Amino acid sequence: xxxTSAHRIRILVVGSFLLAGLVALAGRLYVLxxxxxxxxxxxxxxxxxxxxxxxxxxxxILDAKSNVLAHxxxxxxxxxxxxxxxxxxEKKLKAKQKTLISDLVQILSEGxxxxxxxxxxxxxxxxxxxxxxxxxxxxTARKMQDALAQKRIRGVIFEDEQMRFYPNGSxxxxxxxxxxxxxxxxxxxxxxxxxxxxxxxxxxxxxCDSRGREIVVFRxxxxxxxxxxxxxxxxxxxxxxxxxQELDKAVQKIRPDSAVIIVMRPSTGEILxxxxxxxxxxxxxxxxxxxxxxxxxxxxxxPGSTFKIVTIASALDxxxxxxxxxxxxxxxxxxxxxxxxxxxxxxxxxxxxxxxxHSSNVGSVKIALMLGSxxxxxxxxxFGFGQRAWGDKExxxxxxxxxxxxxxxxxxxxxxxxxxxxxxxxxxxxxxxVTAMSAxxxxxxxxxxxxxxxxxxxxxxxxxxxxxxxxxxxxxxxxARDITxxxxxxxxxxxxxxxxxxxxxxxxxxxxxxHIAVNGQxxxxxxISSFCGYFPAEEPEVCIYVMFNRPRGKEYFGGAIAAPLxxxxxxxxxxxxxxxxxxxxxxxxEGRNQLVSMEGGT
Amino acid sequence: xxxxxxxxxxxxxxxxxxxxxxMFMVAVACLLGITFLKQRNLKxxxxxxxLDRELRKIGDLxxxxxxxxxxxxxxxxxxxxxxxxxxxxVHPAEHQIRRVAESVVQLTRRARSADRPSGTLASKSxxxxxxxxxxxxxxxxxxx
Numbered sequence: 159x160x161x162t163s164a165h166r167i168r169i170l171v172v173g174s175f176l177l178a179g180l181v182a183l184a185g186r187l188y189v190l191x192x193x194x195x196x197x198x199x200x201x202x203x204x205x206x207x208x209x210x211x212x213x214x215x216x217x218x219i220l221d222a223k224s225n226v227l228a229h230x231x232x233x234x235x236x237x238x239x240x241x242x243x244x245x246x247x248e249k250k251l252k253a254k255q256k257t258l259i260s261d262l263v264q265i266l267s268e269g270x271x272x273x274x275x276x277x278x279x280x281x282x283x284x285x286x287x288x289x290x291x292x293x294x295x296x297x298t299a300r301k302m303q304d305a306l307a308q309k310r311i312r313g314v315i316f317e318d319e320q321m322r323f324y325p326n327g328s329x330x331x332x333x334x335x336x337x338x339x340x341x342x343x344x345x346x347x348x349x350x351x352x353x354x355x356x357x358x359x360x361x362x363x364x365x366c367d368s369r370g371r372e373i374v375v376f377r378x379x380x381x382x383x384x385x386x387x388x389x390x391x392x393x394x395x396x397x398x399x400x401x402x403q404e405l406d407k408a409v410q411k412i413r414p415d416s417a418v419i420i421v422m423r424p425s426t427g428e429i430l431x432x433x434x435x436x437x438x439x440x441x442x443x444x445x446x447x448x449x450x451x452x453x454x455x456x457x458x459x460x461p462g463s464t465f466k467i468v469t470i471a472s473a474l475d476x477x478x479x480x481x482x483x484x485x486x487x488x489x490x491x492x493x494x495x496x497x498x499x500x501x502x503x504x505x506x507x508x509x510x511x512x513x514x515x516h517s518s519n520v521g522s523v524k525i526a527l528m529l530g531s532x533x534x535x536x537x538x539x540x541f542g543f544g545q546r547a548w549g550d551k552e553x554x555x556x557x558x559x560x561x562x563x564x565x566x567x568x569x570x571x572x573x574x575x576x577x578x579x580x581x582x583x584x585x586x587x588x589x590x591x592v593t594a595m596s597a598x599x600x601x602x603x604x605x606x607x608x609x610x611x612x613x614x615x616x617x618x619x620x621x622x623x624x625x626x627x628x629x630x631x632x633x634x635x636x637x638a639r640d641i642t643x644x645x646x647x648x649x650x651x652x653x654x655x656x657x658x659x660x661x662x663x664x665x666x667x668x669x670x671x672x673h674i675a676v677n678g679q680x681x682x683x684x685x686i687s688s689f690c691g692y693f694p695a696e697e698p699e700v701c702i703y704v705m706f707n708r709p710r711g712k713e714y715f716g717g718a719i720a721a722p723l724x725x726x727x728x729x730x731x732x733x734x735x736x737x738x739x740x741x742x743x744x745x746x747x748e749g750r751n752q753l754v755s756m757e758g759g760t
Numbered sequence: 761x762x763x764x765x766x767x768x769x770x771x772x773x774x775x776x777x778x779x780x781x782x783m784f785m786v787a788v789a790c791l792l793g794i795t796f797l798k799q800r801n802l803k804x805x806x807x808x809x810x811l812d813r814e815l816r817k818i819g820d821l822x823x824x825x826x827x828x829x830x831x832x833x834x835x836x837x838x839x840x841x842x843x844x845x846x847x848x849x850v851h852p853a854e855h856q857i858r859r860v861a862e863s864v865v866q867l868t869r870r871a872r873s874a875d876r877p878s879g880t881l882a883s884k885s886x887x888x889x890x891x892x893x894x895x896x897x898x899x900x901x902x903x904x
Contacts, residue, residue: 215823226830232820296820325830374805375798399835 206365207378214357216320217386219334219347221395222430222611228324228334228348228440230341234299235317236270237289240281243313261309266290269302293321322348328439330398332452333391333432333609335557336440345450347389347609349557354613354621357386387621390612392428397421400730401431408723409435412713414706418454418588419723421731424596424692424701426626427605430731455548455559458585459686459705462672463517463654463716464595465581467641467690470510470522471598472537473529475637481644484509485521492520495572499523499580503654511644515653517669519580526579534575535567540604540632541594543586547607556609562586581672592703594632595690598645599666599698602638604629642666646695649721658691658721660728662739666698667691667724669716674708684708689720693728694740700731 190198219228243262250258259281267274270291280288299316306314322337335346342356343349360383365376405419414435421431438449451457473479490504503516513521526534538544544564548556563585565574577583589607597604606627613622633641645666649655654669670688673680687709692701704720704727713719831837 225833226826229823229826229830231823231827296817296824300817323827325827326834326836329835372805372809373802374808375801377805395835399839 206367208364208366210362210364212360212362212381212383213318213320214359214383215385216322216337216341216357217351217355218388218616219351219355220388220390221330221393221398222391223394223396224390225395226325227330227391227395228322230320231323232296233293233319233321234296235289235292235319236266236294236299236302237287237315237317238266238281239286239313239315240283240288241286243281246311246313258309258311262306262311262314265302265305265309265311266314269298269305270294287315293319322440324440326395327441328437329395329402330393330432331437331440332434332454333393333429334440336445345557346452347391350555351389351610351613354389355386358384360384385616387613387615389610390614392423392426392430392608392611393432394430396734397731398431398433400734401727402433404723404726404730405433405435407726408706408719411711412706412719413710415708416453416457417707418457418703418705419727420454420588420592420703421727422592422596422607422701422703424599424605424698426608427593427596428608428611428626430700452558453707454588455556457587457707458560458562459588459688459707460582460584460672460675461586461591461688462581462670462686463519464591464668464670464688464690465584465586466514466517466522466579467598467645467668468537468541468543468594469526469529469534469579470514470644471633471637471641472533472540473525474510474640475537475602475633476529476533478528479510479525481510481640485513485524487513487518487520487524490518490520492523494523494576497573497576499576511647514644514668515647515650517648517654522579523576526575531567531570531575534578535564535570537632538564538578538584540630541590541597542604542629542632543584543590543594547587547589547593549606559589560587562590581670588703588705591688591690592701595668595692595703596698596701597632598638598641599692599701600638601635602631602633604632642695645691649691654715654717655689655691655721655724657717658689658724658728660693660725660732662741662743663693663728663732663737664695664740665691665693665728666695667721669721671714671716685714687714687716687718687720689716689724691724691728693732694737696740699735699737700728702727702731 216230218226218230221227243259247258263274263277263281266272266277270277272291277290280290302314303316306312320341322341324331324334324336331346333346335343335348335350337348338344343352348355360381362380363378364372364374365378367373401419401421405417409417417435419431419433420429422429432452432454434451434453436446436449438445470479474481484507487501487505487508489506490501492499499519501516501518501520503518505512505516505518505521508516508518508521510521510525512518513525529537544562546555546559546561548559550561565583574583593604593607606629608624608626610624612620612624614620645668646664647653648669649658649665649667655665655667658665658667668690670686670690672686672688673682674684674686675681676684686705686707688703688705690701690703692698702724704723706719709719
């Protein structure tokens with residue numbers, strides 16, 4: 159049966175409509191796929207494609223014995239979406255389930271140890287994101303998540319975070335520094351080694367389903383994170399603990415404005431311990447600004463008599479004087495350029511050793527006058543004063559380290575040389591002073607202070623290693639030997655540092671008591687008291703610098719307050735490092751050997 | 761022309777039918793296979809995500825344990841522990857504690873309240889069998 163003309167018309171009409179529909183559809187498809195492709199592709203991509211950051215874990219800071227000093231742990235920030243929770247609560251209320259809010263508050267209150275009223279207040283806030291607590295431990299967060307899942311409560315947000323944790327609290331805080339909220343080092347080793355500690359974040363391109371869950375089969379690019387390298391320091395937490403314990407005892411007694419102690423290995427320049435008071439706990443959320451300063455590198459002090467080592471060592475090095483040369487010390491009162499230079503212990507004729515033993519200002523001024531301004535200036539520069547001990551190169555600097563003040567020769571007055579000879583008119587940092595003393599201890603080489611020994615991967619593979627670095631020779635070996643010989647007499651019964659003596663060892667050192675300049679004049683009752691020494695004098699292993707700023711109390715001389723601290727620290731450090739005694743140890747009343755008893759044996 | 765292409769007889773043969781059924785079954789099998797593979801992939805994806813999560817959980821737990829170890833090894837903590845040990849303030853070992861059931865304690869307290877001399881610590885020898893009233897600490901022998 160063939161179609162009639164009526165059928166044909168109908169077929170034509172329907173076909174035309176279908177064709178028109180198909181053409182319209184094709185046109186629309188063409189528009190969507192060709193003209194508006196980018197727009198819709200972007201929308202689709204925004205809905206389904208995500209780039210997830212895989213955060214790198216910050217590296218660990220270790221001490222010389224690989225004890226953990228700083229590491230990162232995973233914590234959570236707990237927040238809520240009050241608006242969503244209220245909507246959910248209303249839905250439940252309709253379904254006659256009234257317990258949602260009370261259950262939620264109960265779980266949050268128990269988990270976060272917050273009062274229920276406080277949580278209720280925050281749930282009433284007209285916001286979609288209210289933080290309840292930060293730095294919640296992973297374990298607590300998991301327990302809460304389980305409890306919430308059990309009760310089918312939604313609207314609580316758990317955000318992953320990293321927290322820097324310092325297991326020793328305030329120990330070594332000024333060396334370690336701390337990190338900011340963004341987990342970036344802002345001070346100390348955390349800042350200095352930021353590039354190594356930080357690591358490299360990874361990323362992953364993923365596709366999500368309509369519920370926001372990842373469709374792993376469509377996982378695209380996957381670039382894993384590279385965790386930060388571990389940094390191994392030269393500091394030893396046991397020595398640091400000894401230093402801080404003794405420093406705390408001394409500070410309690412002396413009550414200075416501030417105190418600094420540095421322990422250095424003279425042969426390598428390794429810093430074994432460095433402590434400041436006041437100090438801070440890097441774990442604490444808020445820190446007092448005044449406690450943050452690392453005074454060992456950022457405080458400028460006039461060193462006083464400890465600086466005499468520079469004057470005398472340089473004169474010995476230039477062969478201008480010999481240890482046996484004698485000087486008339488004017489009975490402690492010497493008129494120079496219209497100003498009197500006085501001694502605390504007046505003396506007549508003294509040899510060079512005697513000048514150091516009695517800390518004679520007159521004697522050292524006379525030696526400086528023989529040395530001359532030019533050579534004195536050069537000596538100070540050679541010893542590293544007026545330069546950053548750590549280094550001046552960008553990227554190698556210890557944040558906050560200052561250069562100190564050594565005025566250029568052209569601006570010296572007629573009195574400058576006499577003032578410099580006894581440690582005034584010069585601004586130094588404790589680190590510069592201990593580095594200079596270490597140079598004399600090791601035979602004349604000025605070492606670059608060393609804090610970081612190694613940068614290593616988490617499995618211990620060494621990435622970078624730092625070696626001791628000699629910056630320059632400051633005096634020859636003979637001069638270094640001679641000054642050591644003279645400095646050992648300072649720590650004798652006749653010397654100013656008798657209280658620094660440690661049984662079993664020859665100690666070389668120099669005390670310093672400097673008046674502090676206040677409003678352009680030297681104060682008569684404010685001092686910087688210091689002692690810098692090293693032992694065993696024959697083959698120095700440890701150089702210790704102790705400084706008290708504005709000590710309170712009757713005693714203020716370096717030999718009276720800084721030297722005893724040197725002794726107490728030195729004794730314990732010698733015991734810890736098993737330093738072989740170089741002189742016979744006097745027997746104690748119990749007839750036992752002191753050093754042996756210190757080591758715990760019999 | 762169209763008329764010539766039309767099948768005239770319209771006969772449905774067995775082989776034609778079988779061919780169609782086989783084709784249909786192959787198509788269904790393919791679809792099922794694809795669906796199965798897709799499901800398996802999705803399941804594997806979920807497992808990967810789950811394993812990732814567990815790995816992270818273990819990593820976090822490790823970090824937490826490391827943190828605890830570091831805290832225990834901190835000099836101040838060690839010194840505090842040493843000080844406690846020097847004062848012999850140690851937790852008693854398990855063998856030094858004799859555990860008794862709560863009900864027994866209550867019974868015994870009632871039974872002994874009348875005849876126990878005041879101010880004395882009950883010991884095993886004083887009490888009846890099975891009626892110990894208090895956990896007894898055994899002093900360890902001094903080390904020679």
